[in-house]
Amino acid sequence: MGKNYRSELVGAFGCPIDENPTGVMEEAAFQAKGLDYRYLTIKVNEGDLEDAMKAVRAFNMRGINLTIPHKVEVLRYLDELSEAAELIGAVNMVVNKDGKLWGENTDGKGFLTSLRGEGISVEGKAVTVLGAGGAARAISVECALAGAAKVNIANRDAERGTELAGLINERTGADASFLPWDTKLKVPADTDILINATSVGLYPNVNDKPDVDYDTIKPEMTVSDVIFNDPHTLFLWEAGRRGAKTINGLGMLVNQGALNFTLWTGVEAPVDVMTQTLKNEFGLK
Ligand code: NDP
The missing domain is CATH 3.40.50.10860 (Leucine Dehydrogenase, chain A, domain 1)
Structure with missing residues (x-):
């Protein structure tokens, strides 16, 4: 036995x-x-x-x-x-x-590993994060801890967004700012990596996309989404159309x-x- x-x-x-x-x-x-x-x-x-x-x-x-x-x-x-x-x-x-x-x-660490797998490092980069919920907090804190130079947080709810930017400024070496997001968000021109960390586009609302001025996305940017169901989001499609490199949530x-x-x-x-x-x-x- x-x-x-x-x-x-x-x-x-x-x-x-x-x-x-x-x-x-x-x-x-x-x-x-x-x-x-x-x-x-x-x-x-x-x-x-x-x-x-x-x-x-x-x-x-x-x-x-x-x-x-x-x-x-x-x-x-x-x-x-x-x-x-x-x-x-x-x-x-x-x-x-x-x-x-x-x-x-491990949400933010998983995100960084996914980026690394595509040959992208956040070190010294300007990162713009859409959202200030759980996924956005994990991603923006880990980007800051991994050496991102700048972290912009855009969120509808200003209190949540300001709090997250404040935390990053106080507790990490990155320079964080809150971007108010009332209407079409203009992506800051110096952004290297743009991340949708909101729940917009999640199944079954696959025809929704974050309210962004998509013409402010430049071909030099890397654009990533946390949504994995369905991973082919409209957000990534719009970014891809502007020539950006895209990385899905899978x-x-x-x-x-x-x-x-x-x-x-x-x-x-x-x-x-x-x-x-x-x-x-x-x-x-
Ligand atoms: P939360 O509920 O904590 O946060 C949701 C965020 O989305 C908030 O910042 C909220 O803004 C924002 N938001 C919601 N609707 C809108 C809208 N219409 N316009 C603009 N902003 C909006 O959720 P989580 O952070 O936990 O999850 C977010 C997404 O991340 C989910 O879809 C989840 O499936 C995905 N995820 C993916 C993972 C992966 O491994 N790929 C891992 C973890 C999560 P506000 O504060 O203004 O309400």
Whole structure:
């Protein structure tokens, strides 16, 4: 005897969560690496997170992903935070380290890895970020920590945008500014990298695009979107039409998932398998 019938457990807590494809990608990765892990996609309603986090401990889960609406609230149930997660003020993944829950935010790091994969570095660059929500906070803080010289934050809600720009100025070496965004946003001419980190264009509203003066996008710019469902956004199409290099949201999704895989298992992630699994899931070549 001595056989092990118990799988290691990880997963995601969120609501809504039914359409989140992360489990398919992570399970393909576990299989590719011969790891006996299971990824559970779990609906946790707002107000139930405390009980759900107790379950992470009680079930001896190796870790968990957090998505809408739990990324900020989870902070109060954790024992430790990474420096970046503390700065960002939100956590998208937790590792259970022998009973101690450690929170990290891999959204922005996944974004930077995706950019690097396309040969783009943010070091010394001027970055303009649309949005000041969870994804925008992670991306703009990680860009600043990775050496971006300038970070412009454009957001409809001025308070959220100003707060994020202030945080970057206070806590990182980058020079941050808030751009008010009431009507068609003019992209600052010195922008090297423009990022849509709003939820505009997300399925089912695939015919929506951020309210930008698209003629202010120049061919020298790199333009990226966080939206991965569908990754062929109108925002990227408009930018591509102006000659800009475009990078869709699938790379960020795969690369944050790859970082999570390694943090949970200690094993290098099979990024190619994860990318292909997601492409198949979205019917892409
Ligand atoms: P939040 O709800 O935290 O933030 C949403 C942001 O979008 C806010 O800044 C909000 O502005 C802005 N926004 C919403 N509607 C509009 C509009 N009509 N015009 C202008 N701005 C608008 O969401 P998240 O940051 O968590 O998620 C944002 C997107 O990022 C989602 O689509 C999500 O799927 C995607 N995402 C992708 C990941 C990936 O791996 N590719 C990882 C994580 C997220 P305001 O403050 O003014 O309301």
